[in-house]
Amino acid sequence: MIYEGNSLCAKLLDNGLAELVFDAKGSVNKFDRQTVQELDEVTQALTNNSEVKGLLVRSAKSTFIVGADITEFTELFDMPENEVLDWVTKTSQVFDRFEDLPFPTIAAINGFALGGGCEMTLVCDLRVADTTASIGLPEVKLGLMPGFGGTVRLPRLIGSDNALEWMTTGRDRKAAKAMAEGAIDSVVAPEHLIEAAKSMLVDAIAGKFDWKARRTLKQAPLTLGKNEAMMSFSTAKAMVAAQAGKHYPAPHMMVDTVTKAAGLDRDGALKLENEGFTTLAKSDEAKAQVGIFLADQLVKSKGKKQAKAANKEIKQTAVLGAGIMGGGIAYQSAVKGTPVVMKDIAQPALDLGLSEAAKILGKGMQRGKVDAAKMAATLNNIVPTLDYSAIKNADLVIEAVVENPKVKGIVLKETEQVVADDAIICSNTSTISINQLAENMEKPERFCGMHFFNPVHKMPLVEIIRGEKTSEETINTVVAATLKMGKTPIVVNDCPGFLVNRVLFPYFAGFSKLVLDGADFVAVDKVMEKIFGWPMGPAYLLDVVGMDTADHASSVMSDGIPERMQKIGDDPVTCLYKAERLGQKNGKGFYNFGVDKRGRPSKTPAPEAYELLKPVCADEKEFDKDEIIARLMVPMANEMIRCLEEGIVGSAAEADMALLYGLGFPPFRGGVFRYIETMGLSNFVALADKYAHLGPIYQITDGVREMAASGKSYFELSA
CATH class of the missing domain: 3.90.226.10 (2-enoyl-CoA Hydratase; Chain A, domain 1)
Known part of the structure; x- marks a missing residue:
């Protein structure tokens, strides 16, 4: 030797x-x-x-x-x-x-x-x-x-x-x-x-x-x-x-x-x-990106441990509610090799769900990433049906019907009568309380939230929402199923909006208040995209989400957290919704959507939106880029801090990965906790205090003041 x-x-x-x-x-x-x-x-x-x-x-x-x-x-x-x-x-x-x-x-x-x-x-x-x-x-x-x-x-x-x-x-x-x-x-x-x-x-x-x-x-x-x-x-x-x-x-x-x-x-x-x-x-960018890598390792490690503890294998999935979302979920299960039954009450919805899966595969073939055999195998793994009895052998049922608690409650109740006693039932709700939905279940221990993000095949995150009565066995099995589907699971506790939507709506509220104070939504989008680094500014993102969806979700958030998220009077989102400017889904929102001379998708600021908002907004005023960023990001950061303090999310690392994978938070900033720690907690406290007069979403917790005063880091807290 x-x-x-x-x-x-x-x-x-x-x-x-x-x-x-x-x-x-x-x-x-x-x-x-x-x-x-x-x-x-x-x-x-x-x-x-x-x-x-x-x-x-x-x-x-x-x-x-x-x-x-x-x-x-x-x-x-x-x-x-x-x-x-x-x-x-x-x-x-x-x-x-x-x-x-x-x-x-x-x-x-x-x-x-x-x-x-x-x-x-x-x-x-x-x-x-x-x-x-x-x-x-x-x-x-x-x-x-x-x-x-x-x-x-x-x-x-x-x-x-x-x-x-x-x-x-x-x-x-x-x-x-x-x-x-x-x-x-x-x-x-x-x-x-x-x-x-x-x-x-x-x-x-x-x-x-x-x-x-x-x-x-x-x-x-x-x-x-x-x-x-x-x-x-x-x-x-x-x-x-x-x-x-x-x-x-x-x-x-x-x-x-x-x-x-x-x-x-x-x-x-x-x-x-x-x-x-x-x-x-x-550099701050390296610190952020190294932080993302380590946070990703923590999330993956946690997921693997939970999946290892699962004692039930998911051999067949069922999705209730076809259409774009249901079709996306069905595709994701099928493409990773798990057969899926896609159930709806209307044939056109089933057709839409199947065409959504075929469209994703078709684009994959164009790029050379999918061959004919893969396309055929995936589509063969999806069985469309109008009949409830077709889901009786499913090990995992994912409800993805309309975002209405009564409708979801009826569907969940009916599902439980059809499937096996040990089948797991999940809801893909984005805002409705899992505890509230669980009241419709005879066995709430086998029920949890499984919130996918749109478009399903592109967005890595799945929020798994634990209800008060959800068993650990259910959580472990759903984590394992999520990993098998090629997604990143992050387990959170139940609350209005769960994690990602709960912190997104104060950000939207900050945007709405800014527009009401005279900011040009195009200028705001430009700052948040070009300077802060979001893939879409808030106006564009609202157009993608849909004004109807955003208005409905803000009502749910208002009911759930009235002390901070009461609906804003003359909210620009509501104004556009009432004028049937729904965003991309009908081609008109803050922007008008169409195609250019070459047939490529286009978006242009809508003169009609400016006219609609004129009566409710202050005279147009130019805002400094730092003020625009602060007025949108302080509410998001504050709400995420509350989520960590309340135990909705397990660690700062998981919170950062949820926003990165669920919303496309700028990677060079590393996530919302990395963002405020790079700024310095004392500086963040001072910034939030500067805007505290704008309302409760800008007011920080005693916890963050204590963290700042003692020089602690959110990343030192136990995961």
């Missing part, structure tokens, strides 16, 4: 070959600080061993190395800037020393080689992968850039154009594509991986591969002519500006770094990479 650590070991094989094996204690290999230290120690041991003529690097696990240990990032990035720079510089130098070993090295890649794992393969002279391999640099998804030499070695290996496309998008490559682009030298079947790697290494030792020339190429300036470089980098800058926009600094930093480093050798280029990485690591 040449070296033995906790995460890796090195030993001598036959004929001067040695192997370095990554085999961490957990389920995957990661680069944590301990592993980096061990890599440095093994490099020293290999350098000093005169018997080694060539080194094979492999993983003992089903995947190579998944990247850096992100759980260490929060603590690392909280360090002063000079200490972060010192850490990343010293770590990247460990990889440099490995690259400088006095003999050829080859990486045998299986499974994922991502981030630091990809950079480990890049410091090797040769790379062979098996057909299971995926290789890439996804750091951009965390608001970061490669920090262990990726921006230096990859451009010199595959060209700056390809390398920047890899890094700025964060998409990994399957082995064959990576080989076609020059990142991998050979692809073989999994059973031949080690044998092929050894064979290539022997050839390198024998001089059949000029490994020294390959290494020199990675350490020299980029071989680009002046005009070629100018074209390459200006194209990359334009692409990043168009795709990433201004809210995501990481891809811009990558392009700038590779551009400036093009004429430098390895050491000069790495210095620029270290500095760029440090700047990003200290």
